[in-house]
Amino acid sequence: MTTSRTGAARGARGTYCGHCGGPCVPWTDGGGNADDGGTAAPSPAHRQCLSSLQWEPPRFCVQCGRRLKVQVTPLGWRAECSRHGPTTAP
Amino acid sequence: MTIHATDHAILDTARRQVLDQGIGLAEEQLVDVLSLPDDALPAALDLAHQVRLKHCGEDVEVEGIVSIKTGGCPEDCHFCSQSGLFDSPVRGVWLDIPELVKAAKETAATGATEFCIVAAVRGPDIKLMNQVRFAINRIRQEVDINIACSLGMLTQEQVDQLAGWGVHRYNHNLETARSFFPQVVTTHTYEERLATCAMVKDAGMELCCGALIGMGETLGQRAELAAQLAALDPHEVPLNFLNPRPGTPLEHQEIMDGKDALRAIVAFRLAMPRTVLRYAGGRELALGDLGTREGLLGGINAVIVGNYLTTLGRPATADLNLLVELNMPIKELQKTL
Numbered sequence: 024m025t026t027s028r029t030g031a032a033r034g035a036r037g038t039y040c041g042h043c044g045g046p047c048v049p050w051t052d053g054g055g056n057a058d059d060g061g062t063a064a065p066s067p068a069h070r071q072c073l074s075s076l077q078w079e080p081p082r083f084c085v086q087c088g089r090r091l092k093v094q095v096t097p098l099g100w101r102a103e104c105s106r107h108g109p110t111t112a113p
Numbered sequence: 114m115t116i117h118a119t120d121h122a123i124l125d126t127a128r129r130q131v132l133d134q135g136i137g138l139a140e141e142q143l144v145d146v147l148s149l150p151d152d153a154l155p156a157a158l159d160l161a162h163q164v165r166l167k168h169c170g171e172d173v174e175v176e177g178i179v180s181i182k183t184g185g186c187p188e189d190c191h192f193c194s195q196s197g198l199f200d201s202p203v204r205g206v207w208l209d210i211p212e213l214v215k216a217a218k219e220t221a222a223t224g225a226t227e228f229c230i231v232a233a234v235r236g237p238d239i240k241l242m243n244q245v246r247f248a249i250n251r252i253r254q255e256v257d258i259n260i261a262c263s264l265g266m267l268t269q270e271q272v273d274q275l276a277g278w279g280v281h282r283y284n285h286n287l288e289t290a291r292s293f294f295p296q297v298v299t300t301h302t303y304e305e306r307l308a309t310c311a312m313v314k315d316a317g318m319e320l321c322c323g324a325l326i327g328m329g330e331t332l333g334q335r336a337e338l339a340a341q342l343a344a345l346d347p348h349e350v351p352l353n354f355l356n357p358r359p360g361t362p363l364e365h366q367e368i369m370d371g372k373d374a375l376r377a378i379v380a381f382r383l384a385m386p387r388t389v390l391r392y393a394g395g396r397e398l399a400l401g402d403l404g405t406r407e408g409l410l411g412g413i414n415a416v417i418v419g420n421y422l423t424t425l426g427r428p429a430t431a432d433l434n435l436l437v438e439l440n441m442p443i444k445e446l447q448k449t450l
Contacts, residue, residue, distance in 0.1 A: 043359070044202070078356075078397055079424045082202035092206045096216040097177035097419035098223075098429060 037085025042072035044083035044090070080112070121145075121153050124160055127383050132164050137343050137384045143336035146380040151372055158375060158411030161382040165412050168386040172444035173436055174349075174415035176227035176261075176391065177220030180422040181208050181248065182241060186233040188265075188300045190288070192328055194358035194423055195233035201360035203423055213248050217256040223418050223429045226446045228252070229261040229284060229321075231422055235301070236266040242274060249278050257446060261321065266305055272312045282319040282348065285309045290337035293330045310345055323351035323393060326377050327369030335377060339384040349415065350388050352381060354395030356424060374399040375407055382412025391415035397427055405432075409439060 040047055047066055080093050084104035091102040091110075099112040123138075123145035130136050138146065149157055185197045185205035194201040208216075217228045230248060232241055241264065249260055262275060263284035275283065287306055288294070294303045313320050322345055324338055342350055354374055357366045374396075382390055392413050396405055405427070409416075416436075419429040436443060 077425075090202055090204050092204050093423070094180070094183065094206055094208055094212070095420050095423055095425070096179055096208075096212070096219070098216075098219045100420065100425070 039083055039085050039088035040069045040072050041081030041083055041085050042069070042075050042079075044088045045069070045072075046088070047085075081110070121149060121156075123149070124153065124156055127160055127164075131383050131386050132160065132167060135168055135386050137386055138380075140336050140340035143339050143380045143384055144333055146383055147332040147335055147373075147376050149376060149379075154372060154375060154379075157379045158407060161379040161412030162410050164382055164386050165390070165414050169389070169414050171442060172414070173409070173441045174227065174389055174391070174444040175223065175225040175418050175433075176229060176415065177216070177223065177225050177418055178229040178231055178263075178422060179208065179213065179216045179220075180231050180233065181213060181244065182232040182234060183207075183423065184233055187235050189298060191297050191362040192288075192325055192355055192358070193233075194361055196361070199360050199362070201358065207244075210244070210248050210251055214251050214255055217252045217258055217260075220418070221256050221258045223433060224443045225418055226259055226444055227261055227282070228256070228258045229263055229282075231263040231284070232265065233422075234265045236268070237264040237271060242271060246274075246278055249280065253279070259446065261319075263321075266301065266309045267312060269312055272309075272316045272318075276316040276318050280318060282321050283313040284321040284323070284351070285313065286323040286325065286351070286353075287338065287342060287345075288323070288325045289328060289330055290334040291341060292337060293328070293334045297328060307345075310347070319348035320345065321349040321351060322347040323349075323353060323391075324381070325353040325355060325394075327355035327366070327374070327395070327399065328363060329366060336380065339381050342381075343384045343388075346388075347385075348389060349391055350381060350385060351391040351393035351415075351417070352378065352413075353393040354399035356395040356398055358423075369395075369399045371400050371404045375404060375411060378408045378412050389415045391417060393417050394421045394424065394426075402427075402431075406435060406439070409435065409441065 080100040084107050086107045089104050091104055093102045101111045103109045183206045184195045184203045186195045189198045194203045220228050259281050261282035262280050289297050291303045354369050357364045390413050416432050420426050
């Protein structure tokens with residue numbers, strides 16, 4: 024087991040993936056559970072991205088897919104989209 | 114655990130040579146350590162831990178690091194997401210001085226005694242040196258912590274400036290073995306790195322000179338690196354494990370096997386019995402929680418607490434709680450009398 028950082032994982036949820044910047048298209052898992060872009064599991068294409076985001080901050084805006092300016096500090100991180108403003112580690 | 118004479122000859126040799134006499138293993142001996150079978154690993158870790166306790170003491174040095182200038186680096190270190198030559202998602206950003214002071218305060222609050230200011234540059238220009246000078250002054254006014262820097266390759270004048278400003282330790286990594294270096298970096302040479310390391314030591318600053326393993330080097334090259342670091346006799350060696358970054362030439366390199374990572378920790382400790390050997394980037398991926406614990410009981414005597422420059426580390430509390438659990442005291446800030 025590995026102690027994980029889950030703070031950045033939410034960066035994978037949204038219209039765009041916070042890790043790779045690719046689109047998070049709506050999907051269902053066959054059981055009627057849809058990726059609502061915020062609370063459901065990520066689409067299959069971005070599961071690895073979600074895993075990666077345990078150990079890194081988001082690099083892309085989940086609302087528009089633009090690359091973020093990101094500052095990591097010893098105990099946190101802060102990201103900023105030129106269109107949608109700042110996000111900080113929870 | 115008792116080390117038996119029947120285990121492996123190299124461990125018996127290491128016990129006599131390193132533990133008893135304090136003489137680090139040579140390159141060819143380190144190959145034997147790195148080639149130990151899995152069943153010999155617990156004994157090897159135990160020996161490395163005994164070496165660390167005898168020659169370094171029980172304290173663990175805790176450090177925080179922060180990037181003052183991220184991204185846009187002109188160098189092509191193939192492992193680095195901050196190179197401006199690769200299609201990496203990392204964008205250029207500067208940290209202002211109030212935020213830097215805040216980061217230093219947060220780091221000190223964890224019990225850390227070291228705070229390292231890092232910049233992704235070939236070497237510092239006047240603007241960066243000026244920013245660093247102001248940052249050092251402001252941190253000194255508000256935070257009780259040792260300040261280290263990592264600003265790339267330096268001129269003699271810059272070395273003298275940093276020493277004069279009270280920077281007590283300077284980080285400049287060799288990263289990999291001389292024989293493997295041209296496959297990892299083409300925009301500067303191994304000799305240029307060695308030149309900065311030599312100037313730092315000559316100026317009286319502590320040299321922090323690290324390694325990044327798991328980039329595709331052979332075991333022989335891993336041993337070569339440990340021996341080359343030992344020859345430099347740095348005060349500290351941060352040991353990084355490759356975390357393959359998107360967009361870099363090494364993005365598809367496999368994450369290092371945990372047992373190989375532990376063998377490397379043992380080898381580096383047995384090569385440098387008196388050096389501060391610090392857990393640095395990538396340990397979360399290569400070792401996980403269990404491996405982190407084994408490494409602290411296998412030669413490691415320092416940690417980077419919290420996050421790294423562009424990636425996240427274990428929560429600071431996880432490492433600090435582990436040190437408490439292992440009954441390992443955090444090194445206190447040394448004051449000059």
